[in-house]
Amino acid sequence: MPKPLNSALVAGSVCVAIVAASALGITAFGLSTSGQTGPTRPEPEADQTTVTVRVWDDTVAAGYEKSFATFERDNPDIEVEVDVVPYDEYFTTLADDVEAGEADDIFWLNSSNYTDYADEGALFDIDRVLGRTSRAAWSPAVVDQFTTDDGHLWGVPQLSDGGIALYYNADLLKQAGIDPATLDELAWAPGGGEGDTLLPVLKKLTRDASGRTADDPAFDGTPVQYGYNAGDDLQAIWYDYLASAGGAFENDDSTAFAFDTEEARVAFQYVVDLVQQARVAPPAVLTNENADYSREQFVAGNMALFQSGLYSLAPVDAGADFEWGVAPMPAGPAGRISVTNGIVAAGNANTPHRDDTAKVLAWLGSTDGAKHIGADGAAVPAVLGAQEGYYDHWTTQGVDVRPFFDVIDDGPTIAAPTGIYGRTQSIIEPIFDRMFTGELSVADALAQAQSEANAALTGVPVARGGVTPPPADDDEALN
Template sequence: MLRSTRPGRTVAALAASAAALLAFSACASGSAAGDDGGDVTIDYAIWDQNQQPAMEEIAAAFTEEHPNVTIDIQLTPYKEYFTKLQTAVSGGAGPDVFWMNGPNFQLYASNGVLAPLDDEGIAASDYPQGLIDLYTYDGSLYGAPKDFDTVALWYNTELFDAAGVEYPSADWTWDDLKAAAAKLTDPAAGVYGIAATQYGQENYYDSIAQAGGEVVSADGTETGYGSPEALEGITLWTDLIEAGSSPTAQQMTDTSAEDFFLSGKAAMFQNGSWAAVAYAENPDIAEKVNVAPLAAGPEGNQSVIHGIGNVANAKSDELEIAKEFAAFASGEQAAKIQAETGTVIPAFNGTQQAWVDALPQYDLQVYIDALETAVPYPVSKNTAAWNAIESEILSQVWAGTLTPEDGLAQLADEMQAALDAESE
């Protein structure tokens, strides 16, 4: 799970981070101390409390197969996770196995922090190709895909019924989305048709792909923000705000965009698959919502695919066991444990149906079907550097202080400079 528009660090701070990781790569290598059969403890760092019970069950399953190995799960909230991780690995330490995401992956892999997993028997065919690509660097697989998330359109059935609007369907286009949002908007009641958030993964990364554009080239060297397709993908959302079908950027700053949906003040809200269990457990909306595929743009209804990878610390004192556990925690047995909890969609092919079945009240198959046309989450060697630029400029576009045309022209120039700096 990842919202790419979370305020990022500055380019200078990211340069310091990269330097710290480079310093780490020069540290002495660890040894596989557990190879003699003695008792071993592996630290496993995660960031999602909702997933901790499943991770504990996975750890217990590994210990059952390896009685001398104990897995110590270390939970750190996401907002602190990468700061803590950077500090630890820069000092030559850090957890033996830990969660990794796409935006940070190449920075860690390119600086020798991660151990390649090519010799762990991980079959690429067992996972969505987009995730294998996401966690491959310089020809080697460094992350074992643990789960994945795609994006779909959640809607409030009560608000649709009250307005006499048909529910979203698989053949919806952007025009249908905009027309429905207008009909569902009721200024007197303070109800909006949709919350047009400045979220990359959930909104404009998807619509840029649906318009035939890209945020960054597949090799991470060229920005796509200067294209007409990117502009079309951005203006889908800013036009909804301008039309009054969505709260303003300021309103969605004062009250989170998702809170508009949760409180029944927004009829539609695009969200990742992680939202399903949260909505099912929310008594205010659990029985009032359902989910449909994304509306199609000029080139289709593509969703971004992202997911967590299990990685092994290259400097772990228990490197061989750490690599084995990273692969195990993303394998079929672990995937089935995850699926039954309903918290995330497991990445291992053939195990996702249990996740769909865990919450039969919702049409969750749409998230699995989205794999057919999914596009990889946009990343480069130092993604966070241009994420910060992206967030700053697009916040002005969403607020209306910069036109989409001017904002994307500026973003394209500054993002390209950041990408060029990655190869220096």
């Protein structure tokens, strides 16, 4: 196992940081997407009920398997099966299955994708099923995030993650003559102008097959070692750049998108230029197709800096065979600002096993039920009583998790996208993909994506290119 560098932890301060982070809404929504299923289970006995649980993360699924083994021992009439669906197809498949009445009894939801199901009556009302007093055991921020304006909670909080930080390959930094301690001072500036300390470092950390760095005039523009993981990654990259430029994604009441602004153009242009112009990050044609491509390159030793969240901690620890550590994410014109979000386990209101499903949900919301998530270091449980195990695991591994929490504790945050993004993601994402490949300019992509997404929310048709067509005259309207 590789030895991480950040090994000097102060037990009391970090433990407090984790609990405090939960109170502030520090949660994760983008986890491993490789989609490997758990171990094969024997067929249930004839008198058993099978309750299925759908998730999108392998490492948490492994913790669930251990957790459900205990649950099944105490509830021999219930078998629990974990179904892992890759994140890239998770919500499309879930929507189809819910509509067809074939969804799992319990399934994960994030903040962008729960309100429609709640509005359609497709979810358990957790307060009615488990009792409102159950809320006291869970991260208040995750509870608040999945409680609608009418006061109803629509899922059992599962994960409560920290903010975004930089994983670094110490060997590659040493080769470039960069002290890991200086990563704390990295900042980006519009267009790579005055005050930009990030781009020069990324160029020094990017090399072609001849060993030339990206700041060498002879650099051939085809890296074999990447400096960074810029790309169309909402949680880890562009959403945080948008916030640190002073921009917003939605309007104040989350009824429409508000990202076609100068701040957003500055932020997206900087990130796109890292890919298209500076060539310090992987080509978008690779990262658009494989959400885990950059993490795979980092773990393989082909990327020096990898910006991500706690959800990448277990895969990096398991796969990296070099010295690595964690540093704060780069700051922007408005400071160092990270996204926050959460994940819940929602009950399928149409399950034929309502009582047994409720028992499994209650188990997932208990300290004993959630402890394997934290104990294995897969993620920070949203069950408060299970969080200490997460801290203990990474202390033993010698990993300093403080940068993930400091970014939340020390400054403002940006809330994760709400349900309006879940309803329009299929519109926005392909346009942003084309922006990162260079098929669309940043200005055109933001204008088109906002116009078409807002039109979809209001039902107003939008012509190709994001321009609302004129109303038909009376004669045309009759045809």
